[in-house]
Amino acid sequence: MRYPFILLIFILFLIGCNEDRSITFEPLTFGIQSCQECAIVDITVPEAIGNKKIDEVINTAIREEVISILNYDDEIDASSINTAIESFQSEYAKLKEKFPEESTKWEANVTGEITFENEKVVTVRLDYYLFTGGAHGYRSLRFLNFSKEKGTELRTMELFKNLETFQNLAEKEFRTQENIPESNSINSTGFMFENDMFYLPENIGFTEKGLQLFYEQYEVASYADGPIILNIPHKEIKRFLALPIS
Template sequence: MKKFLLVLLASLMLYACEEEKKEDLNFTNYNIEKAYEKCDPETGNCTFVNINFPVAKGNEAVAKKINDSVEQHIIQIVAGFNPDDNPKTMEEMVDGFIANYASYREDFPDTDIPWEATVFAEITSGSPKLLSIDFNSYTFTGGAHGYGSNTYMNFNPETGEVYTHKDLFTAEFKDFVEKDFRNKEDIPQDENINSTGMFFENDEFHLPANIGFRDDKLILTYNPYEIAAYAEGQKTYEYGLEEISEYLKIDFSATE
């Protein structure tokens, strides 16, 4: 009888594990807002933070990995401008941003230029093999202008791990993009990549850090300052997945 109970318990545990593996991820949107002295951002003269992002639910272990990665990425976007800040949570980050502005106002009481930090994160592509999230952000903490950017995170929805470029693309993909980049930016194929004024480090082309998926397209984004002057703005290049299928390591036709 005792042996039977042990076998039954083991079977139930195995079944529970299998059910957890099969449990689908689902997402809800979450919003965090805070304003300096409860001012109204709609007035246009208000320091505020507004963060909107998806929160994963379902498979607990996978959801936690995704949520932790998303949280740390947003913290880096907003708090990265101040190396003295080291918030552990988004709530700490938001409070710190407002507190830094309050301190700034104390040091410069005659200045009332408001600060701003906004992040809108959305799922732009989802399949059994890949989950892509686009973080559209803008921060302003004084100076001549703010900084807007699009950054991406690509997840393995089965494990919650973040894909690297090497996980997603073959080595030949870089050569394909460089040739197309030179054509679109009027840089001769046999000239130095920086010959027309680009800022590539060590005079060598590199893929952008920010590559994401949106529906049936691949998006490559160089944000301001990454390869060109701020005045050049953001440089974005799109490719249909069919066009680059030979360079992809993930089978987007998979349904399970």
């Protein structure tokens, strides 16, 4: 009589193992472009529309990143993208009031996309451009990596079995790409790594082609050099990863 019970347990186990970890995304858009006295704001980011824990985690992380990009007014406690837009507009309005002759509009553009997804991991990239006066605007990106299994956002150290071992690989790949002899210091060709020691960038994320390391302008080189991007193929990073990517 125990067999039906054991069979039920086995079936439930199989269902758990085959849990659907797919995520459905829809574009979420915010924008202010038609107001003559307003800054230009154009935001389109992916929104996870399911009811799983990971959906909420992804949406919260994206929201917080967009808020941090836009929030220019310390007097406004931005808790949503809309209030962050208000913060951005408020600071622009203060500038216009102080300098009425200022004709150049502020601009904020944020676009998001899914750059990688499998059963274990999903990566979102936010590309953004900000112009708040001066000679030029600022363009950059932010990677957000998530574990579907844990339902959490992944820190850089959680991506790898051993961060130091991966960093050694990344330095080797970086030297090859930038033609820096192995016997020379990492800054010997004009880079500006602090203490003349190689380190990983703040922005690291998965793409369909591999792992992208994105050094922002000023992070390790001059503004004129622009961002420094290193792409390492999946086959080369596979053995270093804490989570499977294929």
